Amino acid sequence: MATILYTRVSTAEQTVEHQVTQARAAGLVFDQVVTDDGVSGVTIKLADREGGRRLFDLLRSGDTLVVRWVDRLGRNYEDVSDNIRAFMRRGVVIKTIINGMTFDGAAADPMTQAVRDALIGFMAALSQAQAEATKEAQKAGIAHAKERGEKVYLGRKPSFAENQINQVVTLRGEGKGVTEVAKQLGLSRATVYRILKSPSDAHASAMAWR
Incomplete structure (x- = not known):
């Protein structure tokens, strides 16, 4: 089981190193970093980014995907929510550096599932x-x-x-x-x-x- 940190850098003020430092400061340990550099988060879908495609190739059941925030995973509401659910269906756990949120598709309790899905939408x-x-x-x-x-x-x-x-x-x-x-x-x-x-x-x- 692998833990992968995904970083997206779209401006000069952002750096991969800063996002890596933030993840480690939050107590997260990862095996690999996948990066999209110079990619706009509001125009390009995750699946159309080089690093995004690599995520879909690499992640398997039992793996963990770490992102700074859910906006790293898509360009709009539909893209973000679809990608989170697609990874969960694979058995991938998604964790955010900001606020320490966890999205896990393994939840079996209907109420837990409902709360999780509502949170994803929000x-x-x-x-x-x-x-x-x-x-x-x-x-x-x-x-x-x-x-x-x-x-x-x-x-x-x-x-x-x-x-x-x-x-x-x-x-x-x-x-x-x-x-x-x-x-x-x-x-x-x-x-x-x-x-x-x-x-x-x-x-x-x-x-x-x-």
């Missing part, structure tokens, strides 16, 4: 909502720049990735403290406070530098 929907928010912020920023018709000072390069903005807001909404959020996402407390002060400004800044 998390997949949340992932899509985060992706849609990012895309809308990008569109707004691009439109604003075109209207001005001039080169705009971008300000200091942000120390956070686009996908981390919604994760900060979500984790705080779940009652996580700023220190805990910063530790989970590999950010400074000052950065977390800056994002929380104005998520829309944070999106605009990340989009501009992207």
Whole structure:
């Protein structure tokens, strides 16, 4: 039985090393790392990514798949939920680094199955909502720049990735403290406070530098 960590890196602010460090800090031990580098999470399905295809080739019953968050496993609600269920049907256990969630297809109790499936649906929907928010912020920023018709000072390069903005807001909404959020996402407390002060400004800044 193998444990595989899957990482997706789509921006310069994200690194495989950081995701590996986060997994180890969460107490997770893995045998292999499969990576998709420079791949957009909101446009390309998991099965269409090189690393994603490798996951489907490698994972067998009894194996464990570790991901930073469920949004790593697809580009939208349907893709994420379908992939999680496809892996569970194979007998693969899925674990997330953030919040330490576990999705196991071996559950036999109907109530446990119902709660698990409802949670999968909710998390997949949340992932899509985060992706849609990012895309809308990008569109707004691009439109604003075109209207001005001039080169705009971008300000200091942000120390956070686009996908981390919604994760900060979500984790705080779940009652996580700023220190805990910063530790989970590999950010400074000052950065977390800056994002929380104005998520829309944070999106605009990340989009501009992207």
